[in-house]
Amino acid sequence: MSSKGFAAYACLVFVCCCSNALPTRSNPEAANQRPVIGVLTQMVVDEVMKPFGKTYIPSAYVKYIESGGSRVLPIRLTHTTAEYEKIFRSINGLLFIGGSVDLEKSDYARVAKIFYKLAVTANNAGDFFPIWGTCMGMQILTVLVAGESLMTNTTAENISLPLNLTEEAYSSRMFQDFPTEVMRALTQEPLTANFHNYGVLVKTFQENEKLQKFFSILSTNIAENGAHFVSTIEGKKYPFYGVQWHPEVNRFQWDSNHNFPHSTNAIKVSSLLAEFFVNEGRRSLHDFDKAEGAASSLIYSYTPVFAGNFTGYEQIYFF
Ligand SMILES: *[C@@H]1O[C@H](CO)[C@@H](O)[C@H](O)[C@H]1NC(C)=O
Ligand SMILES: *[C@@H]1O[C@H](CO)[C@@H](O)[C@H](O)[C@H]1NC(C)=O
Ligand SMILES: *[C@@H]1O[C@H](CO)[C@@H](O)[C@H](O)[C@H]1NC(C)=O
Numbered sequence: 001m002s003s004k005g006f007a008a009y010a011c012l013v014f015v016c017c018c019s020n021a022l023p024t025r026s027n028p029e030a031a032n033q034r035p036v037i038g039v040l041t042q043m044v045v046d047e048v049m050k051p052f053g054k055t056y057i058p059s060a061y062v063k064y065i066e067s068g069g070s071r072v073l074p075i076r077l078t079h080t081t082a083e084y085e086k087i088f089r090s091i092n093g094l095l096f097i098g099g100s101v102d103l104e105k106s107d108y109a110r111v112a113k114i115f116y117k118l119a120v121t122a123n124n125a126g127d128f129f130p131i132w133g134t135c136m137g138m139q140i141l142t143v144l145v146a147g148e149s150l151m152t153n154t155t156a157e158n159i160s161l162p163l164n165l166t167e168e169a170y171s172s173r174m175f176q177d178f179p180t181e182v183m184r185a186l187t188q189e190p191l192t193a194n195f196h197n198y199g200v201l202v203k204t205f206q207e208n209e210k211l212q213k214f215f216s217i218l219s220t221n222i223a224e225n226g227a228h229f230v231s232t233i234e235g236k237k238y239p240f241y242g243v244q245w246h247p248e249v250n251r252f253q254w255d256s257n258h259n260f261p262h263s264t265n266a267i268k269v270s271s272l273l274a275e276f277f278v279n280e281g282r283r284s285l286h287d288f289d290k291a292e293g294a295a296s297s298l299i300y301s302y303t304p305v306f307a308g309n310f311t312g313y314e315q316i317y318f319f
């Protein structure tokens, strides 16, 4: 309560003094109405997917971002640092998706690190730029912040869980637009789909000074082996967010061999988070439409492949 009160006071003081205020949550009029979120492609490791390409993005993530009111730019893993810098200046946020690659030595990790550094520098200079990590995407955020991998076995595979929300969740940015009844459902109903073998233990997180300083823990869960792991995080200073679970599957994945939550509340959680993140992106004033040759690099130039007969995904974009 008191910190929110302070934020409101600070806005009054600062926003009123400057006529050209940057977009904030409290002055959405100044927001970017044409956001573009970059989605880092994931490396193909699965044999059955290899004939289609070297990298991929399951369509569920694309639909998820689009459903929040943004366009999607797929980002390949083969560019130079200079090219990534150019991409960075044209996008308004970044999504690190799930997958299964080395968190420190893979091309995915290399490119994630380039963007992470650009985003930290930008935010430090007042150039707002949000990052969201889902599943392995959250894991990589912890590796980038901690400077090392702190993963341990926290297997929760094919299981949907209610979140064990912390106090901080109730004053967080991520959940601030959640109606009270959806917050309650989040703690009581299995609305969050888990498909992971690794994660960061609550204890490890709390004992790591870098993680502890950088992120607030918004929720925790118990793994199949009884391990208590961190399931949702939010940057204290930076607009960086991580979920060990998969909000996109609730609305966009249907394979009956997987435990995907499709209840009314599960749909709401997925919609609210997609809108939350895209709204964060609206606060970035990087201009895609003015960037040279930009339009042809959007997701619209690619056609997803039907993959429901050889993977758990209905559709996948390959690159
Ligand atoms: C929920 O979190 C609290 C505090 O971190 C912890 O003591 C408790 O064991 C957790 N319970 C579950 C079911 O995750
Ligand atoms: C992790 O622990 C689970 C449950 O104890 C076990 O079944 C699984 O094989 C372990 N996974 C890894 C990757 O070590
Ligand atoms: C995943 O969970 C669902 C629902 O509980 C179950 O029907 C399905 O068989 C499980 N899939 C696997 C591969 O264990």
Ligand SMILES: *[C@@H]1O[C@H](CO)[C@@H](O)[C@H](O)[C@H]1NC(C)=O
Pocket: 306, 309, 310
């Ligand atoms: C999956 O279905 C597509 C379209 O029907 C078909 O072309 C393809 O051969 C199938 N793949 C497998 C591995 O069965």
